[in-house]
Amino acid sequence: MNVAIGDLWLTRLCLWTAVVLALVNLPAPEMPWPWLCAFTLPAALLGALRHGAQRPWLRALLAIVLQTGACVLALHVAEPLARPAALACTILPPMAFVTVRGQFADTALGLFLSFCVLLVGVILRGTQPWLLVPWVVAATIALRGQARQLVLREATGRTGRVRTRPGSALPSALLLAPLCAALAFAIDRTFALLPSLSRDATSTPAGGGSGGGRTTIGLPDSFLLDGGGRLIDLQGDRLVRVDCDSEAPTDLYLRSGFFEVPGLDAWRVGNLTQREHDTRERAWQFREPRRGVRLRKIELESYQGARNFVFVPPGACSIRGIGNLLGDPRREWFRQPTGMATEAYDVAWQDLTEASLPWTLDQSWRRDGLLALPSNFDQTPFLDLLAEWQPGGNARDKAERIARGLAERCRYDRSTPVGPHRHELLNFLFAAADRHGYCMHFASAAAILLRMSGVPCRIGVGLHGGEPVEDNIRARTFGSQHAHAWVEIPFEDRGWVVFDPTPPSERGRQALQRTDLGTEGSAPAETQDDQAAPIWQRVTDLLTMPWPWAIALLLAVAVSSWPARRRSQQPGASLTAQARPARRLLVQVLRRLAACGHPRLHGQTLEQYLGALQQRSVALPELQSAVAAYQEVRFGGREFDSTRLAALQAALAAVAALPDADTQRMT
């Protein structure tokens, strides 16, 4: 066999690496090991029994029995799977069955099974680049090894395995692997350009995530706001602009709504006592400002997408310039009547958090249901948590202790909590491991625990933080990426005081991740890294934008589809080193002959040329010897020795004696 030999062991190694990486990518809490075994071991067992059960119906029966038994066993050993995990994993058994069904040696099917397992992990856990990239590399090497195996098998005509020398397919596979990973990224970016039936191309993906270089947070919840609007309806980079009378606070909360009626999956607004007030001429003063506390004024400008909402900061005293306004001043909730959409209005407010006022709870809210708990609510695990954390002291201390406990127990992640329980909040608090959630889960958990501790509270929702406006420290803009939820506790003389149980680092993270921060230079604590950040961010921006990738892909396809070219035949390119001096001498002879009026015509062979010279009676014996010598060297593979050199030199001397064409003409 005149072929290089491929490598079987490398293919197998990479296949198993891909399988292991795919299994590692499965999140352990959502996929406990009994369930993992239940989904994978029956197929493996079936593969091991392939010689015992070859009939298809017997294999199918065996697969059903094994799978059912494994699932029943897993149900007894472990808790039931969460719904998304169960749904995602339903593809595993049929895939495993298809993989082992008579195709035991096919690497591609094994790879596809590992791809499905990887995808389950991605669905449950999100994309993990540190696992995804090695998987792509391992899968590419395995694919390359298998392609070589197939070629070798075809070449040798054998049907069994081909024993090969290790390493022959490795260099090309190592080149292909990063290319494959880069192309996967490029295709993913390019696909992001395509419009989807279920998603407006210009809108922000819900539930947090990044798309088109923009980081968003949003609230992918079903919490209803009165008036038919949901907070998730707040879509857009710029929803509200705030202009303050002094430097704009960086941690400004703008409430657009609240929730009082608790639930394990959704909170509701509750009863409202609505009044109408014309604020066009005169401000609606719904709370008297406290003396000794600075009264701040802000001007809010709502953009398209947020004009239904009226945003007020906690501690607001009055609103002006919005026309007819519906509202419940006690609950600090306001809306414009349907059909009205005022763009700008003024709000006066006080920051009573640091005021030297007593921290006395407003007990009147107990009667209004701010201590209510969800219906059909099993308090036991929550009481266990309170017993563990032991929140004591006043309401403020209790709130801080609960916030600290939540931060220690749960992880912030912009994905829905998953776990064995039926309710999101229970999964957030009591899943076996990896308890994660976002601001709404932190706020609702804290609110329920506070109410169980005897502190009346509600959930406030709206915008938080915002982004500075370039060259204007008094202004900030807010977009849907600043949507947020927090807890508000009613205090006497202070009103609704914000208590935010979401970890502070996570609250501000969205703003820091923004790529279009034009005024970061005005940040107070700027480091060298921050100065370099815009350049790096521009590069990152460019890399994450889909257009360059799409163009690069199109270019690559166009270049590779270009028809293959024939190698250009340079004159003398195929000459051997020995033929070159002979050719040089022959060229001199031919030039001299051309100067004498006997040029060699285009396309004329040397033999034809000699025949033409004979007809003109200028044939020289030296010339024939020279041509013969040249052709022996050029085509006969003979050496250009002294005899042939002498023949060519003799011809050169002979043609030199011929008269020039001009001389002939003169004579």
Add this chain to the structure above:
Amino acid sequence: MAAPIRTFELTPRGHVLAWLCAGSAMAAWLSGDDNARLAAALLLAPLLVDFLLKPRGLALVTARIAPRRTAAGAPFVEAVHLHNQGTRRLRECLLHEPKTMRDQRTLIDRLTPGATQRLELHCKSTTRSHHLERVLLLQSSWPLGFFAVRASLVVATELVTEPARVRLRADVVQAVADRDPAPRDRSQLPGAEFHSLRDHLPEEDARGVHALRSAMLGTLVRRVTYGRLPREIGLVLDLRRPPGRPLTLGVRRFEWSLGAAAALVETLLARDARIRVLVFASRTAHHFVAGPAQLRDLMTFLAEVVASPHRPLEIGVLDELRQHEHCFWIPAGGFLSHDETKGLPGPVTVIGAEAE
């Protein structure tokens, strides 16, 4: 010379992957789900890598093969020089000649631009034929095997597949000489004299058994002594089918008969006889084999012949064979008329008549 044919197509694995990729992309489009989009990207990436890196210059490869003369079914080693005239390197190409290489393919690991590579192909031409050009198929599925690119390389060279030689019974060949009395002084006789042994047949006279050799071998063998052959021997190769019989039947007999004719002519020529051959096809062809050149011409002719419909012989067509002392008659087409064989004056040995 036929133009090279190029194809670029998905392999079965590529088809499966493309369908999976299309399904994922459709799901991503319908649902807008990021995971479906990622799945589509991960599935499409190897497909696209394979498409981008696929060697496309297969049609720019030229091949050189020397003229070849072989017998049907006889294995031979063919030297092929491949020259890559393209600008791209070719990798993992499978070379295949459907006509001669059956299912065996030869792997060319790499062929750099401008380079020439010599390959030795183990071939076997199974069908009697005469071709003026040979077609090689070059195929590559490098690097990942999801696309296959193929090109046919047409080489202007001659391939003559002569009829497969048939082992003739000794008595058939000896039929020419057995009638002659054994000469007293064999050194004066023309032609090769050959003495050999062969298996003894049950119906034969036991007096010809070589006792010593039979005892040594443990089986009965008999002595064979070739006698003098006539200088010129006639051979009639009748390709006519019997009246009303289709041309497509009797193929095995036809091929066997051609092989018998080829073997007979070679045997007789090796023993210094000259053979006048008459071939009755749609028209009568005349051949006179007296040396290797004429033998090559006859074999080329035999490589091309086909059965012909029945027709009566021309008057006097057998006259040129009347001067010969002995004639062979091979009814390759399956038609044998004793009226026609009676037209020859000397003894006539019919080869293959029992096969009808």
